[in-house]
Amino acid sequence: xxxxxxxxxxxxxxxxxxxxxxxxxxxxxxxxxxxxxxxxxxxxxxxxxxxxxxxxxxxxxxxxxxxxxxxxxxxxxxxxxxxxxxxxxxxxxxxxxxxxxxxxxxxxxxxxxxxxxxxxxxxxxxxxxxxxxxxxxxxxxxxxxxxxxxxxxxxxxxxxxxxxxxxxxxxxxxxxxxxxxxxxxxxxxxxxxxxxxxxxxxxxxxxxxxxxxxxxxxxxxxxxxxxxxxxxxxxxxxxxxxxxxxxxxxxxxxxxxxxxxxxxxxxxxxxxxxxxxxxxxxxxxxxxxxxxxxxxxxxxxxxxxxxxxxxxxxxxxxxxxxxxxxxxxxxxxxxxxxxxxxxxxxxxxxxxxxxxxxxxxxxxxxxxxxxxxxxxxxxxxxxxxxxxxxxxxxxxxxxxxxxxxxxxxxxxxxxxxxxxxxxxxxxxxxxxxxxxxxxxxxxxxxxxxxxxxxxxxxxxxxxxxxxxxxxxxxxxxxxxxxxxxxxxxxxxxxxxxxxxxxxxxxxxxxxxxxxxxxxxxxxxxxxxxx
RNA sequence: CAAAAGUUAGCUCAUUUGGUAGAGCGAUCGACUCAUAAUCGAUUAGUAGUAGGUUCGAUUCCUGCACUUUUGACCA
Numbered sequence: 027x028x029x030x031x032x033x034x035x036x037x038x039x040x041x042x043x044x045x046x047x048x049x050x051x052x053x054x055x056x057x058x059x060x061x062x063x064x065x066x067x068x069x070x071x072x073x074x075x076x077x078x079x080x081x082x083x084x085x086x087x088x089x090x091x092x093x094x095x096x097x098x099x100x101x102x103x104x105x106x107x108x109x110x111x112x113x114x115x116x117x118x119x120x121x122x123x124x125x126x127x128x129x130x131x132x133x134x135x136x137x138x139x140x141x142x143x144x145x146x147x148x149x150x151x152x153x154x155x156x157x158x159x160x161x162x163x164x165x166x167x168x169x170x171x172x173x174x175x176x177x178x179x180x181x182x183x184x185x186x187x188x189x190x191x192x193x194x195x196x197x198x199x200x201x202x203x204x205x206x207x208x209x210x211x212x213x214x215x216x217x218x219x220x221x222x223x224x225x226x227x228x229x230x231x232x233x234x235x236x237x238x239x240x241x242x243x244x245x246x247x248x249x250x251x252x253x254x255x256x257x258x259x260x261x262x263x264x265x266x267x268x269x270x271x272x273x274x275x276x277x278x279x280x281x282x283x284x285x286x287x288x289x290x291x292x293x294x295x296x297x298x299x300x301x302x303x304x305x306x307x308x309x310x311x312x313x314x315x316x317x318x319x320x321x322x323x324x325x326x327x328x329x330x331x332x333x334x335x336x337x338x339x340x341x342x343x344x345x346x347x348x349x350x351x352x353x354x355x356x357x358x359x360x361x362x363x364x365x366x367x368x369x370x371x372x373x374x375x376x377x378x379x380x381x382x383x384x385x386x387x388x389x390x391x392x393x394x395x396x397x398x399x400x401x402x403x404x405x406x407x408x409x410x411x412x413x414x415x416x417x418x419x420x421x422x423x424x425x426x427x428x429x430x431x432x433x434x435x436x437x438x439x440x441x442x443x444x445x446x447x448x449x450x451x452x453x454x455x456x457x458x459x460x461x462x463x464x465x466x467x468x469x470x471x472x473x474x475x476x477x478x479x480x481x482x483x484x485x486x487x488x489x490x491x492x493x494x495x496x497x498x499x500x501x502x503x504x505x506x507x508x509x510x511x512x513x514x515x516x517x518x519x520x521x522x523x524x525x526x527x528x529x530x531x532x533x534x535x536x537x538x539x540x541x542x543x544x545x546x547x548x549x550x551x552x553x554x555x556x
Numbered sequence: 557c558a559a560a561a562g563u564u565a566g567c568u569c570a571u572u573u574g575g576u577a578g579a580g581c582g583a584u585c586g587a588c589u590c591a592u593a594a595u596c597g598a599u600u601a602g603u604a605g606u607a608g609g610u611u612c613g614a615u616u617c618c619u620g621c622a623c624u625u626u627u628g629a630c631c632a
Contacts, residue, residue, distance in 0.1 A: 045632045054632090082632065197629095219561060223627060226560070235630050259630075298632050305630085326625095333625095363568070363581095369625075376567070379581060387594055395591030402590085443569090447580080461588070461596040548592050 037068040037075045039291040042298060043082040043125060043265045046106035047091055050113050052327055052334070052372070053295055055344040059357050060324065060366060060442070061293045062119045066497035067437045069519055071528040076286050078269040079114065080125035081107040085258035089244035099244050103128055116348045117357065118500060120519050125269035127261055131277040132268040136246050136261050138279045139313055144249070148196040148312040154236050155189045192236040193248060195260070200308040201232045207307060213320060215303045216440075217367040220296060220323040224303045235305070263306050266292070289318040296323040322440060325369035342372060351553060354499045355381045361498050362446040378553045384446075385502065388453050389495075390550040393488050393506055395460065397546035400481050403469045406543050408485060408511065409478035413535025421459055422483045425452045426490050426534025433494045434532070442498065449491050456487045485510060486537040493531045505549045511541040 041061045044054050058079060065077035083103040092102035107126055114121060125132070143149055208214060208225060215221040238254040239245070246261055248254040266289060267282050275281045292302050302321050310317050326333075329340050348356055359377050362384070364370030400406065416423050429452060436445035459480065468477035489510055496503035500516040507514050514526045530536055 042632060047632085085632095087631095219626090222560065227627075227629085230559095230628080233629065237630095257630080259632085262632075295632080296626085300627095300629080301632080365569070368569095371568075373567085376581075380568090382592095383581065386592060391592055391594050393591095395589095395594075397591095399590050447570095450580085457595055458597095460590070464588080464590085466590050550592085552592060552594095 035073040036286060037065075037073045037291075038270070038286040038289045039064055039075075039077055039293060040266050040269075040289060041077075041079040042294050043080040043127060043262055044110055045085075045088075046081050046083050046103050046110075047087050049106060050110050050344060052342040052344045052347070054110070055113060055117060055356075056327060056360055057293055057295055057324065058114060058119055059117060059360055060440070062117075062121070063357075063361055063442060063497045064291065064293070064437070064440065065120065065122075066500065066516075066519070069523060070497060071434070072523045076123065076270070077121045078123045078125060078266060078289075079110075079119070079121045080123070080265055080269060081110055081127070082258065082262040082265065083107065083126055083128045084245035084255075084261055086239065086242045086244065089242070100128060113344055113348070116345070116353060118353045118517070120517070123269040125265045127265050127268075129268070131271060132261075132265060133246055134277045135268045135271075135279060135282060136256060136264050137249055139264055139267070139309075140249055140256065140260075142279070142313045143195070143309065146312050146314070148199065149193055149237070150196070151191055152194045152234070152236070153189065154192040155187075157187060190240055191254075192240070193238040193251075193254060194234040195237045195305075195309070196312075197232045197234050197305065197308050200311050201228065203311055204228055204232075204304065204308060207317070214317075215299075216320060216322045219367075220299055220303075224299065227300065228304060232304070259301055259305065260309070263301065263309065283315065288316040290320065292318055292321045294321065294323050296325060299323045322367070324367055325364075327364075328369060328371045330373050331371055351377075351381075354501050354550070355385070355553060358385060358446075358499050361442040364443065366440050366442050374556045378555050382552045384450065385499070385550040386548075386552040388450065388457065389488070389491065389502075390548055392453055392457055392460075392484070393509060394546065394548050396481060396484050396488070397509060397543060399465060399469075400485070400543060401546070403465075403474075403477060404481065408537055408539055408541040408543065409482040410539045411478050411482035412539060413486070416479060416483060416535075420483060421455055422452065422487045423534055425455055426487060429490065429494065429534065430528075430532035434528075437497065446495070446498070449494050452487050453491050456484045460484060482537070482539070486535060489537050490532070490534050493526065502549055509544045509546055509549070510537065511543045 039061055041058045042054075044050065061077060061079070065075045069075045081103070088103065089099050092099040095102060097105075103126070111124060140149070205225075205228060208221065208228070212221070215224050237257040237260045238248050239257055240254055242255050245255040245258060248256055267279070267287070268277070270282045270286045271277055272281075272285075292306075294302050299321075303323075307317050327342075328334060329342055332340060334341055344356075355377075359372075359381055360370075363376075363380050400409070413423070418424060418427060429448060432448050433445045436442070436448060463476075463480045465477040465480040468474075468480065488506060492503040492506035496516040504514065504516045507516070512526075514522065516522055518525070
């Protein structure tokens with residue numbers, strides 16, 4: 027504790043700032059749930075945590091989408107942005123900052139950063155020439171065009187020859203610095219497969235990229251040249267910086283970077299890896315600012331083994347999903363059943379089966395079969411039993427003694443699935459112990475102490491499991507804790523560490539003997555198959 | 557076309573440095589009754605994509621082929 031006061035441990039992490047071109051999809055929900063789990067885990071072990079999420083709202087695509095809907099761009103952004111926010115509420119995401127790139131505090135930060143890079147000599151005016159597809163809003167390589175100068179994605183539209191002045195960022199200048207970075211900090215980009223992608227890309231040689239657009243005004247003007255608008259990515263990445271500002275502090279780089287910088291972890295989908303692993307560090311090098319510690323690019327989701335896409339019409343609506351099944355089931359499935367980092371599949375039948383098997387049958391029922399016996403044979407209080415009286419070789423205690431360290435290691439490496447697997451070995455062993463020891467028979471035979479030991483060991487194991495699972499299923503863990511007679515609420519982010527510190531509650535044997543138990547009822551109701 | 561990753565029980569995945577493969581889910585049978593038809597046990601199944609090579613021995617190393625996925629510069 028003293029150590030904590032003299033040297034406060036902080037942890038800042040981000041989700042992407044989601045583009046408000048459309049309503050949130052399941053992929054955004056997936057990233058955000060994972061980020062929330064990391065944030066909750068770090069808070070649980072006593073760190074000061076800043077979880078940043080938000081929305082990216084500039085760019086021509088937004089402007090055009092708004093127009094097509096007959097809306098003012100800002101109005102459109104407000105609507106979609108609040109859609110993200112309300113989904114995060116439904117999914118029980120405890121973010122600390124929600125940054126919108128259209129917020130007025132963001133502009134001075136972007137301006138100042140631009141200025142800094144400009145003074146470094148890393149921004150220059152150049153000519154962007156090439157075939158431009160208006161529908162894509164992209165310059166196209168000649169080799170990608172269909173016969174007749176048609177865009178391959180929009181075969182009914184001819185591309186246009188553009189020759190425009192743009193501002194460029196000297197990315198090429200940072201090639202060797204970036205390569206050194208990847209070399210010296212091999213865990214900067216995770217997982218390894220993502221790192222290799224980046225290494226390959228960078229090895230091929232980096233070209234400068236344009237960071238401004240003309241004929242577009244939904245964005246920030248380039249300082250001293252208002253005909254140009256700052257390119258949306260340059261603006262968006264800096265949202266991570268603006269988000270660090272305290273609500274009442276001045277929007278300056280110095281203020282923003284004074285407290286939480288550098289970011290410990292950028293959690294992203296693999297589609298935006300390059301922006302975070304190449305452009306972003308180069309921009310920061312140019313501005314002479316410290317770099318984030320880790321970038322983790324997770325995989326994509328498929329549905330029933332098929333790529334998800336609007337054209338296929340097989341999208342998963344996260345709002346619909348959470349309305350039908352609740353946040354706990356969804357959080358659990360995506361974190362437990364999908365190897366974080368790899369691509370993963372969502373199949374509704376499988377989802378229901380897994381969640382029922384683990385949360386209702388194994389975990390929920392374990393508590394629900396034990397509490398009634400405790401009521402009947404122990405007057406509704408935790409059996410009068412000391413952990414010290416239970417040998418370390420006891421089948422549950424033996425697992426529980428090393429579980430905390432193993433699980434913490436898994437959470438730290440973002441191996442959520444493996445964390446769950448480790449915890450569930452304890453839960454399954456508990457169900458097994460009850461069957462083998464048959465405490466109801468022990469009590470009927472008058473063997474009170476033997477029965478008490480069984481029930482204590484099981485209740486304590488459920489408690490430990492609930493505690494360690496709380497970053498993933500906080501509502502369920504809270505319900506379990508309360509049925510065990512605790513008052514803790516795992517959603518109370520400012521007090522959970524003080525009330526139930528990790529060093530104590532993550533270990534086995536802390537359930538107080540004679541504690542009065544709460545009311546018992548199933549903590550997780552089985553889901554119906556679709 | 558090029559590069560990278562992958563192809564292990566019906567499904568989702570594990571198998572630190574090569575010694576004939578494991579878990580969860582599902583299925584079948586049995587046991588028990590404290591419990592949310594829950595739990596426990598047993599069974600089930602894999603010539604580890606394919607064809608070769610190195611080796612006493614390869615899922616694990618090398619090569620060819622097939623299939624899947626990703627990347628190949630500004631698509632959040």
